[in-house]
Amino acid sequence: MFGLVPFTKNNITKKDDGFDRLFDIFNEPFFNSAIAPMQSAISGFASFKVDVKDLGNAYELAAELPGIKKDDISLSYENGYLTIQANTNSSKDEKDDSGKYIRRERRSGSMSRSFYIDNIDDSKANAQFKDGILTINLPKAAPKNDAKQISID
Structure with missing residues (x-):
C-alpha cells in the first residue's frame, strides 16, 4: 500500500482516442479529499505541519x-x-451509555x-x-x- 499513487491527469498517458477521459472521475474533489484520511490511517496518526x-x-x-x-x-x-x-x-467516558457512536474519528x-x-x-x-x-x-x-x-x- 505504500506505493499507491492516486490517478491524476498528470500521471496518465493521454491518447487521441479519448480513453484518458475515463479516469476523469478520479480528479473529482470527493476522491482527492478521500485520499488524505487514508494516508493518515496508514501512518497510524496524522502528523503536524x-x-x-x-x-x-x-x-x-x-x-x-x-x-x-x-x-x-x-x-x-x-x-x-x-x-x-x-x-x-x-x-473516553466508558460510563456514558446515552448514545452510540456512528463514527468516531477522534483518537x-x-x-x-x-x-x-x-x-x-x-x-x-x-x-x-x-x-x-x-x-x-x-x-x-x-x-x-x-x-x-x-x-x-
Missing part, C-alpha cells in the same frame, strides 16, 4: 498543533536534532517530528504556544574559528 525560517541570526520554527494543550507538548534538543512531541487524548496518540538544526545556541532557545501554534526561536551560535596556522619546518 511545521514551517522553518532562517532569520539570519536565528531559526524560527512554527508548528501547527490545534487542539493540543501546552502541557502535552515536549521539546528537546540533542546532538543537533530538535524534537517536537505532542500527545493527544480523546475523551488518542502521539505525534513527533525531528529536525536537524546545527550550530545553535541552545541555552538561548525559547518557545511560545498560542492559539494552537508552537513558535520556537533558536538563536544561531557564534561562528567558531578553529583554524590554526601550521608551521612548516
